[in-house]
């Protein structure tokens with residue numbers, strides 16, 4: 756069952772522009788960052804209840820995806836992290852394919868496996884982790 760609600764644009768211009776171009780082209784444009792694939796995550800705002808659209812690096816394995824709440828290694832989690840904690844029902848669009856997923860924050864060995872997959876796709880994640888004491892959260896998204 757697709758998410759419904761009012762779209763609330765991100766206050767980050769680069770992310771907002773990429774999200775809106777990705778969506779308006781049905782994933783045909785704005786689907787990369789420095790040549791690496793990007794997906795579009797739709798989450799429900801933890802406070803506003805509005806739809807938030809967040810471009811993220813594409814980390815996929817056997818039909819599941821990981822989304823990494825890195826925010827470039829900033830000291831605090833990106834705000835969308837709290838959306839997924841409160842409302843784990845999300846949508847993920849990969850190219851023209853969009854489906855509903857259940858997001859689950861992973862820890863320990865399971866996180867380590869997905870973290871390695873993420874760093875393989877986007878090595879900068881490893882650099883981000885050296886910049887902050889917070890453990891960068893990883894969510895695994897499984898089809899609903």
Ligand SMILES: C[C@H](OP(=O)(O)OC[C@@H](O)[C@@H](O)[C@@H](O)Cn1c2nc(=O)[nH]c(=O)c-2cc2ccc(O)cc21)C(=O)N[C@@H](CCC(=O)N[C@@H](CCC(=O)O)C(=O)O)C(=O)O
Pocket residue numbers: 763764765766767769770773774788793799800801802803804805807809810811812823824825826827832833834835836837838
């Ligand atoms: C700027 C802020 O965004 P954010 O949710 O903190 O997310 C920051 C970034 O992670 C986000 O911009 C990502 O898209 C950046 N980004 C990546 N960010 C990552 O963390 N990981 C990635 O792999 C990644 C890849 C990527 C690729 C392309 C691109 O264009 C951007 C990319 C934002 O939009 N804030 C809104 C609020 C957003 C929100 O969800 N509000 C909640 C409140 C939640 C709460 O406070 O509890 C609500 O609506 O209820 C605002 O200030 O009005």
